[in-house]
Each structure stands twice: as C-alpha cells, then as structure tokens.
Amino acid sequence: MPGTPWSRRMGLSVPIVNAPMGGVAGGRLAAAVSAAGGLGMIGMGSTGSAAALEYELTQLDPAPTVFGIGMVGWVLERDPALLEAALAARPALVSVGFTEEWAWVDRVHAAGAAAVTQVYDADHARRAAAAGVDVLVARGSEGGGHGETRLGTLAVLDAVLDAVTVPVLAAGGIATARGLAAVLAAGAAGAWLGTCLSACPEALTPEPARAALVRARATDTVVTRVFDLGQRLPWPDRYPARVLANETTRHWAEREAALSGDGAARDEVAAAAATGDPRRAPVDAGEGVGALTRSLPASEVIAALCDGADRLLGRWTGGTATTADSGATR
Numbered sequence: 001m002p003g004t005p006w007s008r009r010m011g012l013s014v015p016i017v018n019a020p021m022g023g024v025a026g027g028r029l030a031a032a033v034s035a036a037g038g039l040g041m042i043g044m045g046s047t048g049s050a051a052a053l054e055y056e057l058t059q060l061d062p063a064p065t066v067f068g069i070g071m072v073g074w075v076l077e078r079d080p081a082l083l084e085a086a087l088a089a090r091p092a093l094v095s096v097g098f099t100e101e102w103a104w105v106d107r108v109h110a111a112g113a114a115a116v117t118q119v120y121d122a123d124h125a126r127r128a129a130a131a132g133v134d135v136l137v138a139r140g141s142e143g144g145g146h147g148e149t150r151l152g153t154l155a156v157l158d159a160v161l162d163a164v165t166v167p168v169l170a171a172g173g174i175a176t177a178r179g180l181a182a183v184l185a186a187g188a189a190g191a192w193l194g195t196c197l198s199a200c201p202e203a204l205t206p207e208p209a210r211a212a213l214v215r216a217r218a219t220d221t222v223v224t225r226v227f228d229l230g231q232r233l234p235w236p237d238r239y240p241a242r243v244l245a246n247e248t249t250r251h252w253a254e255r256e257a258a259l260s261g262d263g264a265a266r267d268e269v270a271a272a273a274a275t276g277d278p279r280r281a282p283v284d285a286g287e288g289v290g291a292l293t294r295s296l297p298a299s300e301v302i303a304a305l306c307d308g309a310d311r312l313l314g315r316w317t318g319g320t321a322t323t324a325d326s327g328a329t330r
C-alpha cells in the first residue's frame with residue numbers, strides 16, 4: 001500500500017494506528033502492530049498507572065522503532081507520574097483524550113513527541129489544533145469504548161478535514177477493507193483502529209471477552225454509562241462507552257438517572273462488572289465488531305485491511321468501480 005503523506009513521514013509502511021485501548025492494547029499488541037508496518041500504541045485507560053505502563057513497555061518485543069502511548073486526561077490529573085513515565089519512554093506519538101485542558105501538549109513537544117487527541121466535531125478540532133495538537137483523530141459515534149456520540153465517522157471526518165490543516169486520522173467502526181478505503185479516499189491521514197484489533201491473540205483481552213467479540217453481530221453494541229456509574233469511575237457524562245449489549249445494559253437501559261442515585265444498585269453493577277463474564281460485565285466494542293469472526297494475529301488483520309483497501313482504491317482510480325463491485329472485497 002502506498003500510504004499517505006503522514007504515514008510515510010512517520011516511517012510507516014501502512015497508514016494504520018492501533019487505538020490506545022486501556023486493558024487491551026498492551027506492549028505485545030503495540031509491538032505486533034508496529035512490526036506489521038503500522039504505529040503501535042500502548043493504552044492506559046481509566047485504571048492506568050505509571051507502574052502498569054512500565055510493565056507494558058517491557059512487553060514491546062520486538063522493540064519498535066516507532067510507537068505511541070495513549071492516556072486518559074482525567075487519569076493524568078489524578079496521577080501525573082503516568083505522563084512522566086510515558087514521556088521517559090521516548091514514544092513518537094502521545095495521545096491524551098477526554099479532556100480539554102491542554103497543558104500536556106507542551107510537555108509532549110518538549111519530549112520530542114507528536115501530540116494527538118480524539119475530537120468529535122469541527123469546533124473541538126479547531127480548539128485542539130489551536131492548542132498545538134499535531135494530529136487529530138476524528139472519532140465517530142460508531143466507535144468502541146468511551147467517546148462522544150455526536151456524529152458518525154464519515155461526517156466527523158468530513159467536518160474535521162474542513163476545519164483544520166493538521167493530519168487527521170479516522171476512527172470509529174473501521175473494521176473492513178471497505179471502511180479503510182472509504183476514510184483514506186475521503187482524505188484521512190490514516191485509520192485509528194480499536195475493535196478490529198481487540199480480539200487479536202496479542203491483545204490483553206481476557207478469553208471470555210475475546211469469544212464474545214468474535215460471536216457478536218454488528219447490531220449487538222449499545223452506548224451506555226451504566227458500568228461507569230456502577231464502578232464509580234469519574235468519566236464525565238459526555239463520554240459514554242459503546243460496549244456489547246448484555247444483561248446489565250438491558251436491565252438499566254433508559255434508567256441511568258435512577259442507577260446514578262441508587263448506591264446499592266451501583267454496587268450490584270460493580271459486582272457484575274467484576275465477574276468478567278461478558279453476559280454481565282463490560283466488553284468495549286464498536287459497530288465494526290460484526291466483522292470479527294476469528295481471533296487473527298494483528299499482522300493478518302492489518303494485511304487483509306490494507307490489501308483489500310488497496311484493491312478497492314485501485315479499482316476506483318482505474319474508473320472501473322461500479323456498485324456491483326461492492327460485495328467483492330470485505
């Protein structure tokens with residue numbers, strides 16, 4: 001795949017970045033994505049810490065020349081040592097999301113890394129670019145895990161590409177060659193992939209969750225705050241999570257306000273989450289989850305996406321694409 005100007009500048013052979021998924025994207029997944037020619041990211045989520053990051057850094061094997069680290073803004077406010085540990089590891093890319101407090105950007109630049117954040121509309125993109133963020137992730141509501149659900153992926157990508165001049169990665173529901181081809185054709189500098197890499201053997205995903213991801217259909221996800229309320233995680237209301245729908249999400253559907261005021265019920269949800277059983281516990285997943293039918297190594301997932309996207313884009317350039325082609329390449 002020829003790549004994009006941004007991916008070539010970063011020294012990547014494919015315009016793919018794995019999303020820094022807390023509890024899923026550890027050092028092994030990041031190393032595998034980088035070895036496959038993309039940019040591997042280690043994710044520190046809501047329970048991230050400097051110690052957890054230091055352990056995951058030891059799992060970066062083979063050691064990538066280019067890798068990144070992603071963190072959650074409100075976690076850094078609670079645990080500043082996490083940003084210190086991340087910068088000390090000399091990543092090429094540092095992502096901080098779920099905050100509009102921008103002091104981290106200068107720190108990232110001083111460490112010689114590029115600053116990245118996820119944005120959800122054009123105004124947000126302008127604010128991030130004005131704060132010096134080097135690369136934006138236009139993240140659509142189809143995406144797995146936490147995020148605002150304001151616009152779908154192509155709509156937010158369009159809006160952000162119009163609003164800023166910095167490179168823009170696309171995220172949310174990209175799990176097939178068609179999705180990758182669509183965002184690259186639209187002008188994305190690359191794709192930021194979460195769900196479609198979350199069932200890889202290199203991911204930290206526990207086995208029951210991996211099996212649930214492989215079983216799930218595209219229509220099996222739901223956007224909810226139920227697990228964050230239950231676990232008393234201080235996620236701001238504007239960032240709900242897209243997860244696999246299960247007994248717990250169904251039980252509390254449309255009743256989040258009631259849950260929020262009921263301490264005993266919150267304890268029950270926390271206990272359900274602690275079981276790790278996907279029938280009751282959270283499994284973050286975006287609408288691309290229906291494309292996961294097996295647990296394949298990251299290199300195979302990335303090769304299939306990039307080879308397929310290459311074929312689709314090549315057909316278009318050749319002027320031979322017709323609607324009849326649409327079933328040919330996933």
Ligand SMILES: Cc1cc2nc3c(=O)[nH]c(=O)nc-3n(C[C@H](O)[C@H](O)[C@H](O)COP(=O)(O)O)c2cc1C
Pocket residue numbers: 019020021022024043044045046070071072097118139142143144145146147171172173174192193194195196198284285286287288
């Ligand atoms: C299992 C999982 C965990 C995630 N954890 C984080 C995280 O810790 N930090 C973060 O910035 N984004 C996180 N995300 C969101 C991703 O950055 C990204 O927005 C999303 O995965 C893109 O959509 P997709 O899952 O459909 O590919 C997570 C997503 C998933 C699926």
